[in-house]
Amino acid sequence: MSSPKTSIIWFRRDLRINDHPALLAAIESSDQIIPLFILDKQQIEEAGSKLLAYMGQSLRALDESLGNKLHIIEGDQVEVLSTLIKKYGVEQVHISAEYERYGAARDARVEAAGITLVRTGSPYAVAPGRVLKPSDATPYKVYTPFYKAWCTHGWRAPAVTPKKFTCVEPTPEYRAFPDFPMPEGVNVIQAGEAAALKRFKEFSNKALDSYDENRNFAGIDGTSKMGSYLKFGEIHPRTLLAGLGESKAHDTFRKEIAWREFYADVLFNNPMTDVEYYAPKFAQMRYDKPGTQFKAWCEGKTGYPFVDAAMRQLVHEGWMHNRTRMVVASFLVKDLHLEWQLGERFFAEHLVDYDVASNAHGWQWTAGCGTDASPYYRVFNPIEQGRRFDENGDYIRKYVPELAHLSAAEIHEPWLFLDGYSKNYPERIVDHAIERHEALARLQEIKADKPPMPGA
Numbered sequence: 136m137s138s139p140k141t142s143i144i145w146f147r148r149d150l151r152i153n154d155h156p157a158l159l160a161a162i163e164s165s166d167q168i169i170p171l172f173i174l175d176k177q178q179i180e181e182a183g184s185k186l187l188a189y190m191g192q193s194l195r196a197l198d199e200s201l202g203n204k205l206h207i208i209e210g211d212q213v214e215v216l217s218t219l220i221k222k223y224g225v226e227q228v229h230i231s232a233e234y235e236r237y238g239a240a241r242d243a244r245v246e247a248a249g250i251t252l253v254r255t256g257s258p259y260a261v262a263p264g265r266v267l268k269p270s271d272a273t274p275y276k277v278y279t280p281f282y283k284a285w286c287t288h289g290w291r292a293p294a295v296t297p298k299k300f301t302c303v304e305p306t307p308e309y310r311a312f313p314d315f316p317m318p319e320g321v322n323v324i325q326a327g328e329a330a331a332l333k334r335f336k337e338f339s340n341k342a343l344d345s346y347d348e349n350r351n352f353a354g355i356d357g358t359s360k361m362g363s364y365l366k367f368g369e370i371h372p373r374t375l376l377a378g379l380g381e382s383k384a385h386d387t388f389r390k391e392i393a394w395r396e397f398y399a400d401v402l403f404n405n406p407m408t409d410v411e412y413y414a415p416k417f418a419q420m421r422y423d424k425p426g427t428q429f430k431a432w433c434e435g436k437t438g439y440p441f442v443d444a445a446m447r448q449l450v451h452e453g454w455m456h457n458r459t460r461m462v463v464a465s466f467l468v469k470d471l472h473l474e475w476q477l478g479e480r481f482f483a484e485h486l487v488d489y490d491v492a493s494n495a496h497g498w499q500w501t502a503g504c505g506t507d508a509s510p511y512y513r514v515f516n517p518i519e520q521g522r523r524f525d526e527n528g529d530y531i532r533k534y535v536p537e538l539a540h541l542s543a544a545e546i547h548e549p550w551l552f553l554d555g556y557s558k559n560y561p562e563r564i565v566d567h568a569i570e571r572h573e574a575l576a577r578l579q580e581i582k583a584d585k586p587p588m589p590g591a
């Protein structure tokens with residue numbers, strides 16, 4: 136009798152079993168599969184503790200869906216794959232394609248070592264690099280035309296759920312589940328595919344129809360919280376898109392999913408822009424060096440209530456509302472005159488939904504140096520933003536207990552009220568009105584320079 140045909144499904148940013156084309160391809164190509172996750176030492180060293188703890192929980196959930204057959208192995212990818220291929224006579228290694236610098240280079244290194252990777256699907260509805268201008272087949276640099284072309288391109292319906300498949304029984308040495316502890320006092324969203332589907336159902340029932348109206352209000356649970364699930368591929372964007380209709384609210388949600396796809400496309404076409412300025416002239420701007428003000432920003436002690444609430448939310452929940460991500464990013468770049476990469480790294484350390492493309496380009500957009508950027512002269516006013524998007528102050532009260540005794544009228548400007556500082560809330564580290572002028576003056580300096588000659 137011939138030995139069973141065996142394939143590996145190598146999980147990376149696709150920790151789910153539903154709507155998973157690469158898993159289906161592995162199942163179809165063999166009699167049995169080895170579901171594999173390789174713990175990558177370099178990535179682990181660089182990742183934030185909240186994100187790692189979340190990933191550990193997500194791997195447990197995936198293992199449960201696989202009947203406790205997930206092979207978890209720490210080591211070099213080439214060595215791990217080569218060992219399994221030899222040991223089990225593996226014929227094919229299946230993956231979802233990766234497009235970011237690190238993942239793409241890792242996969243290229245594996246292939247250069249002689250291991251063929253079968254790519255099916257990606258973490259996106261439309262893979263980066265696919266949406267091109269019909270006129271000259273170049274990538275889009277501006278979101279709105281990208282969005283239109285992305286819709287025209289379209290995407291497949293969600294893949295079917297595999298009915299029955301056989302997994303190779305992992306030997307004990309292949310069950311190296313990581314034990315990444317969640318930092319004390321931190322409360323992140325529940326990990327795993329089942330939690331993702333549950334949350335999306337809840338969001339669809341309760342908040343999707345008012346998403347366009349509520350998505351900007353920081354104190355309302357009005358957004359999907361799909362970020363971490365999409366980051367780890369516990370849910371696929373196709374699954375989210377499949378249930379959307381044509382209402383304004385649904386359209387707004389579809390457009391947000393498209394921002395994620397746009398930024399992935401931009402990063403794919405400009406691979407260094409996770410660290411470098413998309414608009415190079417901004418590298419010439421005068422910036423300050425990080426010091427005590429940067430520390431105050433990180434700790435949520437700037438003296439600006441809306442900024443501080445957001446920074447504390449980030450540290451305690453590994454998540455921050457999109458509105459406040461823009462406000463704190465603007466504050467770092469335009470009130471503190473620091474380079475966006477400093478904030479980007481801090482977000483990377485704390486966000487559970489940290490995504491290299493959306494984070495770097497979210498920062499560059501707010502800093503005014505990214506593609507399709509908010510103009511640099513648009514400086515978010517942290518007081519007005521708070522008044523507008525946290526009118527009653529509930530968001531601030533939740534994260535800044537030193538201000539919880541203040542009324543809605545008082546909470547956005549505690550310095551105007553007698554007991555504003557009675558509970559030790561820090562004083563403002565800068566005066567927004569002054570720093571706004573300073574930011575605009577620095578912008579003028581680089582604007583005055585002539586743009587470089589094409590090809591120079």
Ligand SMILES: Cc1cc2nc3c(=O)[nH]c(=O)nc-3n(C[C@H](O)[C@H](O)[C@H](O)COP(=O)(O)OP(=O)(O)OC[C@H]3O[C@@H](n4cnc5c(N)ncnc54)[C@H](O)[C@@H]3O)c2cc1C
Nearest residue numbers: 358359360361362391392395457460489490493494497498
């Ligand atoms: C400075 C800054 C940094 C950011 N860093 C990240 C990051 O590391 N990871 C990340 O996933 N998003 C990032 N974003 C985008 C956005 O803030 C988050 O995607 C969103 O807040 C996640 O919450 P949600 O899932 O409830 O979003 P929802 O409002 O429910 O949106 C649904 C999904 O659409 C996508 N999306 C929504 N808004 C954006 C956007 N502006 N850009 C790209 N995708 C978007 C996300 O995948 C999100 O999960 C950043 C934005 C800024 C301004």
